[in-house]
Structure formats: structure tokens, C-alpha cells
Amino acid sequence: MPELPEVEVSRMGVSEHLTGKTITDIVVRTPKLRWDIPQQQLQSLIGQTILRISRRAKYLVIETAIGHIIIHLGMSGSLRVIAASTALKKHDHVDVCIGDKVLRLNDPRRFGAVLFSEPDTEHSVFAKLGPEPLTDAFNSEHLMVMCNKRKAAIKQVIMDNPVVVGVGNIYANESLFLTGIHPQTPANQVPVEKLMALVVVIKQVLAAAIKQGGTTLKDFSQTDGKPGYFAQSLYVYGRGGEKCLRCETVLEEVKLGQRASVFCPVCQPKQ
Known part of the structure; x- marks a missing residue:
């Protein structure tokens, strides 16, 4: 998608x-x-x-x-x-x-x-869309309010359009890895400093993907017919069973909300 x-x-x-x-x-x-x-x-x-x-x-x-x-x-x-x-x-x-x-x-x-x-x-x-992730409206204060009373997994929360739009499965996986957050962590249990870091990283990951032309997917190509190149930079998405690029631990995969979630059990320990 x-x-x-x-x-x-x-x-x-x-x-x-x-x-x-x-x-x-x-x-x-x-x-x-x-x-x-x-x-x-x-x-x-x-x-x-x-x-x-x-x-x-x-x-x-x-x-x-x-x-x-x-x-x-x-x-x-x-x-x-x-x-x-x-x-x-x-x-x-x-x-x-x-x-x-x-x-x-x-x-x-x-x-x-x-x-x-x-x-x-x-x-x-x-009508029910949340803030754009690359604008100032998506900030740590907003995310903390959205997570405060939610027991759902943090990955599902950041993929929820009323919370923030456009953080799809690829970029949720990548952002959580880069901030060291286990995808199954209940949103209301993610430490404040981690939520602050997550906002920054989501913005960086999305901006980098746009700059590099979008992720290469079998169903997507740019309007000029050229594929995107961000897939070359993926740390975890689509790499379940392979070694972590940081610590060489085998990456694990679970299903959350019908979507594959790949994570490193060492770099993203459960709380």
C-alpha cells in the first residue's frame, strides 16, 4: 500500500x-x-x-x-x-x-x-483525521495526550489516523526500532522521554523517505515510472528472521492489528 x-x-x-x-x-x-x-x-x-x-x-x-x-x-x-x-x-x-x-x-x-x-x-x-506528522501540530505534547489513557499497543496508536495521519506500517516499524520501543508496549506505559524521541524520529523517517523518492513496493512507482529508494535503508520492516543491523540479534515478528510488526528483542526490549 x-x-x-x-x-x-x-x-x-x-x-x-x-x-x-x-x-x-x-x-x-x-x-x-x-x-x-x-x-x-x-x-x-x-x-x-x-x-x-x-x-x-x-x-x-x-x-x-x-x-x-x-x-x-x-x-x-x-x-x-x-x-x-x-x-x-x-x-x-x-x-x-x-x-x-x-x-x-x-x-x-x-x-x-x-x-x-x-x-x-x-x-x-x-473529518476525523489527526495532525499531519511533518507539521508543528504533531508534537510530543499531542502524542502524550493521545497515549495517556490508551492501553493499546504503541504501534497501533501511532498508526491510528485520529492520532496522527500517514504513519503506516513501514514507517511505524522503523520509527519504533530507532527509538528502542517495543511495538507491543501499551501506549500509556511508554516513558515520556521515549514519546518525545518518537515524535522526532517519525518526522525524520518520513522526511527521509520523501527525499529518497518513496519506498519501493510492488504496487508503487513514481509518476515518472521510477521506483523509490528508501527500501535500501530499512532496519526492520520485511526483515523478520534476519539479523539486526545494529546488534546482530535475530529479528522477531508478531502480528498487531493484522499487520506484521518486526522488532529486535535486544534493541527494543519489552517494558
């Missing part, structure tokens, strides 16, 4: 090609992905200039003066800016056309979304 860095890389990639351009058509080949696609509302944007491409959590927002297109890549979605004459591939569901080029959404699992929102109106998908 594309995580926040991969979505941010997609945003940067498409912004270069779309910002300031006029929408000449919107082609919907599949009426429903995760939700019904609001085709009539999207058609109202034809002729509008794209003012900017923004991001909220893992949603991309194509902004115009009279409405916004909201795109979520789901489990397997990807975006390409290509010539309008490019032959269709299987699972090419939606095109946002800008003259002789199109922004094309491909989504094999159809768990993504294409939605519409009015200007200055918060769409319901954004």
Missing part, C-alpha cells in the same frame, strides 16, 4: 505537470472504486484551471476555483502523467485530461477513491 511518503512523492510528481493547466475532460471508465465516483460533479470542473495539488493524509487534492478532485490510491493505486494517446492498460479507471496529456489513475484492487468537494468545505473523509 502506498504510504504517506509515496503519496507525497506522487503529489510532487504530478504538480509539476498539472499546476496552472486547464482541465479539458474527465473520463471515468469505472463508475465505482471504493465508493461511487461523482461523475456529474466532476464534469463541472471541465474548463477550470488547476490551482495547485495538495495532500491531506494519503489523499491528493486537485484544487480549482469551483471544486476539488480528491484522489486516494487505496491498496494498489498509482498515478501517471502521460500522453493522451497512450494505450490503455488493464485497471486504468479515470483520466483527468489537460489537453494532449492526462493524469491517469490505475488501481488493480479498486480500493482507491475519486471524490469531489466544494471549495472551503471539508469532505467527510477528512
Whole structure:
């Protein structure tokens, strides 16, 4: 699944090609992905200039003066800016056309979304989202309040969108390793100094992933077709049963909330 860095890389990639351009058509080949696609509302944007491409959590927002297109890549979605004459591939569901080029959404699992929102109106998908991790709103005070009365595992808490958006499985694994926190530690038992360090590390890990172009996943590539490179720097994610890169202890793996959690029992001891 594309995580926040991969979505941010997609945003940067498409912004270069779309910002300031006029929408000449919107082609919907599949009426429903995760939700019904609001085709009539999207058609109202034809002729509008794209003012900017923004991001909220893992949603991309194509902004115009009279409405916004909201795109979520789901489990397997990807975006390409290509010539309008490019032959269709299987699972090419939606095109946002800008003259002789199109922004094309491909989504094999159809768990993504294409939605519409009015200007200055918060769409319901954004209603319960927490702060962006790379902003000042996500800070140690906020995380301490969120963890204070929660007995759930700290890994599940930092992956909870109302707490902070965009800390997916890859980056939760990595951040907890780098701060020496066992993923199963109840959130309300993580020492304050560890929570403070965790906030800093989450920001550093996500920023590094964005800088390096997103993590290479089988379902993700950048808009120019090149994969990300952050996977070369992973300490624990996907490495269960291998040796810790720090102490050479064999990494262990458990399931938390249906997700694999890999950790080093020495570097991340249970409290």
C-alpha cells in the first residue's frame, strides 16, 4: 500500500505537470472504486484551471476555483502523467485530461477513491483525521495526550489516523526500532522521554523517505515510472528472521492489528 511518503512523492510528481493547466475532460471508465465516483460533479470542473495539488493524509487534492478532485490510491493505486494517446492498460479507471496529456489513475484492487468537494468545505473523509506528522501540530505534547489513557499497543496508536495521519506500517516499524520501543508496549506505559524521541524520529523517517523518492513496493512507482529508494535503508520492516543491523540479534515478528510488526528483542526490549 502506498504510504504517506509515496503519496507525497506522487503529489510532487504530478504538480509539476498539472499546476496552472486547464482541465479539458474527465473520463471515468469505472463508475465505482471504493465508493461511487461523482461523475456529474466532476464534469463541472471541465474548463477550470488547476490551482495547485495538495495532500491531506494519503489523499491528493486537485484544487480549482469551483471544486476539488480528491484522489486516494487505496491498496494498489498509482498515478501517471502521460500522453493522451497512450494505450490503455488493464485497471486504468479515470483520466483527468489537460489537453494532449492526462493524469491517469490505475488501481488493480479498486480500493482507491475519486471524490469531489466544494471549495472551503471539508469532505467527510477528512473529518476525523489527526495532525499531519511533518507539521508543528504533531508534537510530543499531542502524542502524550493521545497515549495517556490508551492501553493499546504503541504501534497501533501511532498508526491510528485520529492520532496522527500517514504513519503506516513501514514507517511505524522503523520509527519504533530507532527509538528502542517495543511495538507491543501499551501506549500509556511508554516513558515520556521515549514519546518525545518518537515524535522526532517519525518526522525524520518520513522526511527521509520523501527525499529518497518513496519506498519501493510492488504496487508503487513514481509518476515518472521510477521506483523509490528508501527500501535500501530499512532496519526492520520485511526483515523478520534476519539479523539486526545494529546488534546482530535475530529479528522477531508478531502480528498487531493484522499487520506484521518486526522488532529486535535486544534493541527494543519489552517494558
